[in-house]
Amino acid sequence: MLNRRTVLSSAALATLPLALPELALAQGRKDSIVLAMALEPSPGLDPTGGAASSIAEVTLYNIYETLTKINPDGSVTPLLAESWEISPDLTTYTFKLRKGVKFHNGEPFNAQAVKFSFDRAGGEKSTNKDKRTFANLTTRVVDDHTVVILTKEIDPDFPFLMGQATSIIVEPKSADTNATKPTGTGPYRLENWVKGSSVKLSKWDEYRNAASIKLRRATFRFIADPAAQVAALLAGDVDAFPRVTPRSVGQFKGNPRFQVVVSGSRAKTILAINNKKKPFDDVRVRRAVNMAIDNKAVIQGAGDGYGVPIGSYYPPSAPGYVDLTSVNAYNPDRARALLKEAGVTGPIDITITLPPPPYARQGGEVIASQLSKVGINAKLQNVEWAQWLSNVYGGAHNYDMTIISHVEPFDLNNFAKPNYYWNYESAKYNELYNKYKTTGNAKERLKLLGDIQRLIAEDAPMAFLYQPQWVTVASKDVKGLWKDMPIFCNDLSSMSKA
Known part of the structure; x- marks a missing residue:
């Protein structure tokens, strides 16, 4: 999943139950907590060395400050x-x-x-x-x-x-050495990291406000499989699952053992397009892709209804938002006309590369079906997170399309980065963004921010899908969970167990 910038996530299956001693800690001790994550930090525990949001989910405000x-x-x-x-x-x-x-x-x-x-x-x-x-x-x-x-x-x-x-x-x-031996000023230190399974943090007694820290140990388990996520929660092996797969939420609503927290976000879920791959170097083809996609159907299929349609790379909850959902609104007939106008006379065969998160895998099925109706035949390719980081996000950029959530609040600078993974290059955008970054007048900045959103919508370097809403399922005795998530963070300093 992907803080001004891009955040992405790493994955590892961890479906085996916890060892019995750890289960006892999770269920019987108020000073220990077990949290679960769908994706494992990668490539390490240094958030300055990788783009994965999962690194910060473990380390920010816990190990590092x-x-x-x-x-x-x-x-x-x-x-x-x-x-x-x-x-x-x-x-x-x-x-x-x-x-x-x-x-x-x-x-x-x-x-x-x-x-x-x-x-x-x-x-x-x-x-x-x-x-x-x-x-x-x-x-x-x-x-x-x-x-x-x-x-x-x-x-x-x-x-x-x-x-x-x-x-x-x-x-x-x-x-x-922070990737494997993180050293910070925070209230917790790394106790153990079992790759593919879990990270354990223990309270640092020399922390300046140690008396205010209620939890002595926190274990982060990595559970990618949605069925295993549900099983771990129901069995009591996990105390809290922030950003759990939305499809599982119905099993916990109304259950007195659990609390369900629906959080707002600044994230943008997109169908990224490799702008250097023909025929996607033509803006008409990229706009056709947008018009072939019914955002509401994608939200239902990928996010189980937890999301808000977007028309540019900017979420409705952010200051200065402009509603541009009408620019490339769902219109298959117009999509086919644009493809014809661009000289596309036959079917386009592409591959949509899908990282592990369920929203990507589920969303891929919906989008492939929709694209087929305008003459774009999409093959779905599931990859593990390391492959995605290397071949898509990394220097190779070896992909046609991919589905990913960029979760950082302010990351419009990605469009100005040379050789960024979606290969969008625009002198007009760079000029507009630089003006925005060097203008101090608040009113003028908001105008420029609106102009930036409009330019991105018109250039359609990607298909804009939705602003996701994150769902946390936790035992009712867990206190201090974040209600909203302007950034991805599991702040242990605020958590406790009743």
Whole structure:
């Protein structure tokens, strides 16, 4: 599944029951919790080194911390920074840092660690998916507990960005091994990672606010199969399953043992199109693909009704949203006419590459059926997450179409990235986006944001499907679950068991 940027997810089946000692912990102890995830972190536990949202789901605010913290309602509050000041022109941020904070290895947290983290994130060798953002920052150390950040791109949401997983503060000496031996300032440390099965975190007793942390141990199990997800919850092997497969929800509604939480999101589920593959290098063909797809049917088939149609790469819950669902609205006759206009005289044979999440596999079946009605014959190819990351998202870009959810709130910069996986290139977009990023006037920024959404809708570099709603099923005794999810996060510091 895919924070300004793209987030994707990794997968591993884990359908075997937990060992008996762990079951006892899950069911009998109030200071331990077992959470489940459909997708395993990949390639490691460093959110600055991979695009998978599942990395942050395990590590953000648990192992690693950031200068600011994003809350379930989207508000931003201090975390490693006690406070900050913003210059009138929105280009200079002065952060006052907490004193007495240290990393898990005993090294001090200070302004030098902040500078190292952000210079590393924007450096030549960076694999941070927000590399462009950090490359435009200049970080200056004033003293051990004061840091000034200068940004070339004006962004009123900068404090929000500072709370995302790509902005974690790392310890310089241990940064290179964070993928397997994560070292942060958070309330939990890695206890064990059994690849393909589970990650265990244990409370760090030297955490500055250790007394406020209720859970001593948290186990994240990886269960990709929907039937196994249901079985684990019903058996009591799992205390909570954030973002469970929606198709299973009906079995838990009305059951007094469980709570069902439906969350809003900033995510966009799309049918990504390789814009360099013929005939999809023609905008008329891409628009035809959009018009061949009935979004409401896809929402029902892929998300079991949990979703809202979108007409551009921007969700209805975000500030400045423009409803563009009419631009390429469902119209098979118009789709066929556009294909003919583009010189497509016979059937188009393509492959839709589908990563493991059920919304992709289920949605693929619906979309393939719809495309066939306008002369696009789609073969469905199921792949594991590592294959998807390498062949689709990675440098190979060896695909025709794929279904994926981009879950980060502000990631319009993806369209300006050279060689991004959907291979969209537009000088007009780059000019418009750069203007947006360097304009401080709030009214003008909203106008530019609307223009950006319209341009993307008209260029149709992908088929815009829906804004998903996430569903969490949990035991009724689990407290502190996020109601809404502006970012993907399982914040253990707020959780407890009654």
